[in-house]
Amino acid sequence: MHNIVNVTDKVYWIGANDRKTERFENYMPLPMGVAYNSYVLVDEKTCLIDTVEFGVEGLFMEKLEEALDGRDLDYIIVNHMEPDHSGALRDVMKKYPNAQIVGNNKTFPMIKAFFHDADESKFFVIKEGDILDLGHHKLTFAMVPMVHWPESMVTYDTTEKILFSNDAFGSFGALNGGIFDDEVNFDHYEDEMRRYYSNIVGKYGMQVQNAIKKLGGLEIKYICPSHGILWRSDVAKVIRHFDYWSRLEPEAEGVVIVYGSMYGNTAKMANAIATELGKQGIKEVKVYDASKTDHSFIISDIWKYKGLIIGSCSHNNAVYPKVQPLLHKLQNYTLKNRYLGIFGNMMWSGGGVRGIEAFSDALNGLEVIADPVEAKGNPTKEDYEKLELIAQRMAEKLKEDRA
Structure with a gap:
């Protein structure tokens, strides 16, 4: 045979x-x-x-x-x-x-x-x-x-x-x-x-x-x-x-950063967070552009790692269209046991950060580790400092769990 x-x-x-x-x-x-x-x-x-x-x-x-x-x-x-x-x-x-x-x-x-x-x-x-x-x-x-x-x-x-x-x-x-x-x-x-x-x-x-x-x-x-x-x-x-x-238990110490950006400003913010995480000694950092990478790969890494940081520009007073389906699926799956950071970008009325906050509020098992950061247009020095704080707080949480 x-x-x-x-x-x-x-x-x-x-x-x-x-x-x-x-x-x-x-x-x-x-x-x-x-x-x-x-x-x-x-x-x-x-x-x-x-x-x-x-x-x-x-x-x-x-x-x-x-x-x-x-x-x-x-x-x-x-x-x-x-x-x-x-x-x-x-x-x-x-x-x-x-x-x-x-x-x-x-x-x-x-x-x-x-x-x-x-x-x-x-x-x-x-x-x-x-x-x-x-x-x-x-x-x-x-x-x-x-x-x-x-x-x-x-x-x-x-x-x-x-x-x-x-x-x-x-x-x-x-x-x-x-x-x-x-x-x-x-x-x-x-x-x-x-x-x-x-x-x-x-x-x-x-x-x-x-x-x-x-x-x-x-x-x-x-x-x-x-x-x-x-x-x-x-x-x-x-x-x-x-x-x-x-049981939705993460396997590894690490962070997934996923963002939606139209003109690159939200992408700058994601990169700033990732850079600071590296400085803080976090070796497993995955940065995903939600418009480019199929969500099935992003969700797999979210399942793997303890840290999750989500960013979105504002789009028609709401979350960017390539980020929204990801949030919907994670909410449908009742994601829990993760640390969460939130950031985004706007010009006048916002909506991206607000939408991610609503996603977080709908789930009881996510711990927001710092105040959300929402920049207007090109991020300022003060914005970058707040973004670095998100990374620092995330690193602190992961290191506490390590100990």
């Missing part, structure tokens, strides 16, 4: 790497691509767990046929109906019409919504804790609603202690060679895993925490997610990462 990879003796990875699609969900860039993971268990009964996105289903179908090696398919487990997991489901149902479709009571209305002609006589409804007996392998199921759709569930192989974890513990990034954590350099994937979590699942931290608690009693030897690398050598590492991120 040349196109498929053994997870264990009779469990196969038949996923597909996508290096062509430019944007996940048509808005998040994929500079490193993405893997759509699918799995087949070949036992007395055969079982497919999830499919792949439209566009890569051709290779996937070849792999599925190769893994089955002439056998029919008995079961198709649908952990999640989002099209990046179910895009090839129609093709599989047509090629293997005898297969039963396994899902929970929220799965099947979604299948009918996507595939109106789906054969309901093939629907096999399971509930939490039910057992699907394949022969040697016994599969059971746990519901993880809103991680990150209402029907989301995970499948657990009680025989070989494999957790087929759906979107939990997943990552952006195509699989370049090895598929397991001990076959790759995790440092190459870590930022993409955080970007995946913070932008896809980040709003549902409480639900992720509930899922981690629910799965905590299981013996897990393998974690097989729907995207990204598979885990077998250091399962605890990926669980720790998702536990930390879902």
Whole structure:
């Protein structure tokens, strides 16, 4: 078998790497691509767990046929109906019409919504804790609603202690060679895993925490997610990462400065703050122009670092249009456990700084570390001194936490 990879003796990875699609969900860039993971268990009964996105289903179908090696398919487990997991489901149902479709009571209305002609006589409804007996392998199921759709569930192989974890513990990034954590350099994937979590699942931290608690009693030897690398050598590492991120706890001492500037004055202010942070000994400083860098990368670093400083020029008496969506998403995700600095620029009535203050007021978990600074036009000497004070206060806070 040349196109498929053994997870264990009779469990196969038949996923597909996508290096062509430019944007996940048509808005998040994929500079490193993405893997759509699918799995087949070949036992007395055969079982497919999830499919792949439209566009890569051709290779996937070849792999599925190769893994089955002439056998029919008995079961198709649908952990999640989002099209990046179910895009090839129609093709599989047509090629293997005898297969039963396994899902929970929220799965099947979604299948009918996507595939109106789906054969309901093939629907096999399971509930939490039910057992699907394949022969040697016994599969059971746990519901993880809103991680990150209402029907989301995970499948657990009680025989070989494999957790087929759906979107939990997943990552952006195509699989370049090895598929397991001990076959790759995790440092190459870590930022993409955080970007995946913070932008896809980040709003549902409480639900992720509930899922981690629910799965905590299981013996897990393998974690097989729907995207990204598979885990077998250091399962605890990926669980720790998702536990930390879902509690919105920063990983590192550092500061993200993000700003919106039309004519460069707000950019000057951002650079002044960054320079002073460097003088204060803060080595991890990321400065982002919100008009240039895709917000998914900015949000990933906001998840990573304790310090956040946001600046905006005034635009039609409001926050700059390229900063506002970022604030909206962070508010929607109920960002917390961060130190916040605020600055901006105006000419007459303002609005940029006022809008950032309103964002801060709407969240209880952000600590504003100094008075906001709002310059008029080209920043003055006094403005720069106030900006340096923001940097100094931020450095003090981070150093206190270090101690």
